[in-house]
Amino acid sequence: xDRTRPGSGMTSRASAGPSYPMFYDKIHFxxxxxxxxxxxxxxxxxxxxxxxxxxxxxxxxxxxxFAVTGATNPxxxxxxxxxxxxxxxxxxxxxxxxxxxxxxxxxxxxLEPEEASSASYIIVGGIMGDHPPKGRTYLLSSxxxxxxxxxxxxxxxxxxxxxxxxAILVAEGYRLDEIEFEEGxxxxxxxxxxxxxxxxxxxxAYPKVGGRILVSQRLLxxxxxxxxxxxxxxx
Numbered sequence: 001x002d003r004t005r006p007g008s009g010m011t012s013r014a015s016a017g018p019s020y021p022m023f024y025d026k027i028h029f030x031x032x033x034x035x036x037x038x039x040x041x042x043x044x045x046x047x048x049x050x051x052x053x054x055x056x057x058x059x060x061x062x063x064x065x066f067a068v069t070g071a072t073n074p075x076x077x078x079x080x081x082x083x084x085x086x087x088x089x090x091x092x093x094x095x096x097x098x099x100x101x102x103x104x105x106x107x108x109x110x111l112e113p114e115e116a117s118s119a120s121y122i123i124v125g126g127i128m129g130d131h132p133p134k135g136r137t138y139l140l141s142s143x144x145x146x147x148x149x150x151x152x153x154x155x156x157x158x159x160x161x162x163x164x165x166x167a168i169l170v171a172e173g174y175r176l177d178e179i180e181f182e183e184g185x186x187x188x189x190x191x192x193x194x195x196x197x198x199x200x201x202x203x204x205a206y207p208k209v210g211g212r213i214l215v216s217q218r219l220l221x222x223x224x225x226x227x228x229x230x231x232x233x234x235x
Contacts, residue, residue: 035059035164038092038140039070039126049079054216055164056085062168091144095121100148103163107150116171124163156181156205165214166207181205182213187223
C-alpha cells in the first residue's frame with residue numbers, strides 16, 4: 001500500500017476521509033488499524049492527560065483509530081473522556097488475540113513496518129515512566145496481552161505520546177534506524193518563588209520528522225507554568 005510519509009502536512013490514511021466516531025461502549029468495536037493505550041497509572045495527572053490527548057490527536061491526524069483502556073479510576077476515566085479521547089474502564093482482554101502487537105522496551109525484537117502496518121492493534125503501555133525504566137509493561141505482557149507479539153521501539157525511553165507517534169511512523173513505512181530521536185529536551189520552568197526560574201530536562205526521547213521534534217507544545221506550556229511542582233509536591 002502506498003503511503004505518504006509524514007513531513008509535509010503530516011497526512012496519510014486520513015486523506016481518504018474516514019470518520020472517527022467515539023468508542024465509549026465496547027472495546028471490540030474498534031476497527032483496524034487501531035492504536036490502544038493501556039493505562040498502568042491510576043492517579044489523575046494533567047501531564048498524563050496531555051500525553052493521552054496528544055496521542056489521540058496525532059493518531060486521528062494520521063488516519064488511525066485510537067482508544068485508551070484500563071482507566072479504572074473514575075476520576076481518570078472522566079478526565080480523559082471529558083477531553084474527547086475514546087476511553088474505557090475495562091482492560092483490553094478482548095484485544096488479546098493473534099495479530100496484535102504489544103510495545104515493550106524489553107522485547108528482543110524491533111517493530112518493523114511490514115508487521116506494524118498489518119497489525120490489528122498496536123498496544124502502548126500508558127506509563128508516565130520511571131528513570132531508569134522499571135519494565136512495568138511486563139505486567140501487560142504476562143497478564144493481559146499474552147497472545148500479542150512483543151516488539152520494542154529501540155533503546156530510548158519514550159513518553160506515551162512519543163511511543164504512539166513512533167509506532168505510527170513505523171506503520172507508515174519508516175524503519176526505526178531511519179527515525180531520529182531528540183533527547184534532553186529542556187523546558188524553562190517558573191518557580192513557586194517569584195522571580196526565580198529553573199530549566200528542567202525531560203527524561204524522554206522524542207521522534208523528529210523533517211527536523212521538527214514531535215513533542216506536545218501544550219505540554220511544554222503546562223510544564224513551563226510549573227505543573228512539575230504541582231504534580232510532584234501538591235498531589
